[in-house]
Amino acid sequence: MIAKTQQGLEPLLEKELQELGAQNTQRLKRAVSFEGDKRLMYKVNLHSRLALKILLPFYSFKARNDRELYDAIGTIDWSAFLDVNGSLAIDGLLRSDYFNHSQYIALKAKDAIVDQFRTKFNKRPNVDIVNPDLRLNLHIFQDSATLSLDSSNDSLHRRGYREDANKAPLNEVTAAAIVKMTGWNGSEALMDGMCGSGTILIEAAMMAKNIPANYLRKRFGFQSWLDYDHQLWQEVKQEGKAGIKDIKLTINGSDISWDTLQIAKSNVDKAGLTGVIKLDKTPFENLMPNAERGCLIMNPPYGERLALEEANAFYKMIGDKFKKDFSGWQAWVLSSNQEAMKSIRLKTSQRLLVFNGPLECKFHQYEMYQGTKRVFDKETKAE
Ligand SMILES: C[S@@+](CC[C@H](N)C(=O)[O-])C[C@H]1O[C@@H](n2cnc3c(N)ncnc32)[C@H](O)[C@@H]1O
Secondary structure, three states: OEEEOOOOOHHHHHHHHHHHOOEEEEEEOOEEEEEOOHHHHHHHHHHOOOOOEEEEEEEEEEOOOHHHHHHHHHOOOHHHOOOOOOEEEEEEEEEOOOOOOHHHHHHHHHHHHHHHHHHHHOOOOEEOOOOOOEEEEEEEEOOEEEEEEEOOOOOOOOOOOOOOOOOOOOOHHHHHHHHHHHOOOOOOEEEEOOOOOOHHHHHHHHHHOOOOOOOOOOOOHHHHOOOOOHHHHHHHHHHHHHOOOOOOOOEEEEEOOHHHHHHHHHHHHHOOOOOOEEEEEOOHHHOOOOOOOEEEEEOOOOOOOOOHHHHHHHHHHHHHHHHHHOOOEEEEEEEOOHHHHHHHOOOOOEEEEEEEOOEEEEEEEEEOOHHHHHHHHHHHHHO
């Protein structure tokens, strides 16, 4: 199987897959390959916080033109994978000197499949790009083509709790990854002072409570396959449910925008985390920590629409606030605005590269030791 992910998350994903029971894992570009049985495929779809798709490569061949592609795909008995009354979608992915458009190769592959059905049954499956019974992935690198079954269908970052999104929500996979990167393990307080739609808070709470990442998802690709084992899926889901634990801790989120908080509230409710995540309308300037020590993770506005001076002043405010009120805390900031991040003016203890979708971001850690506030007070008094 191949678990696809975002750039840079391969090592974290490999570790996660191994913890779920994957064998012979190997890191690839934006993916990790692994071995396992059907139970593991169901389990990884349900539990992985870092995978976007779980693919099952099943046929590799050489093709240098449309005809070769069409003929090779026509050699597979497609009735073993799909009912003639079912529906189909094909995602094409291309890096080749022999073919030009990924949509075109997907179309050719679809033609080969539906033509085979028409010849055999005088009928053909429909194309449904949103909710097909069978989603295939056709990957061509130069003249090497691989067909895979897509066991997830919709991307796994669609967990099923997001009602609506504010303008700049974090991708759920990115949010889960950054919480993992902080090393937070649910034993200390966690806050997000610019929580937006609450993605970081929800992913953190799900992790702490051991709620399977895709517990709320209504549908996975493998559920409409001809070999779908409903009994096995129920067992895997039941095991996931049995592993959910209670946590004492509350997780706090705040934001300056009332409207955004309404979206966060709806997402938190939908995720079943109402008692675990507490939300407040508070500007970060006025926020106070909810414990002596803990982990503060923030994804401030990147400030694209602001003049650089304004963005710098905003990030300076963030750094000043860390020093003034968050001693004893680990503070982490995710932003693509590297210039403005310099205005935080605190020593970083880790500087990580993270992609939020295609956007390159930095994820910086600032350790606010108890002494940091005293040093800062002395410095400001001396100024
Ligand atoms: C990039 S978004 C955060 C997105 C969030 N991580 C999510 O997944 O939805 C930045 C958020 O910071 C909030 N914000 C801007 N200025 C703020 C301030 N001074 N205090 C608190 N929140 C602020 C915005 O309302 C916005 O929701």
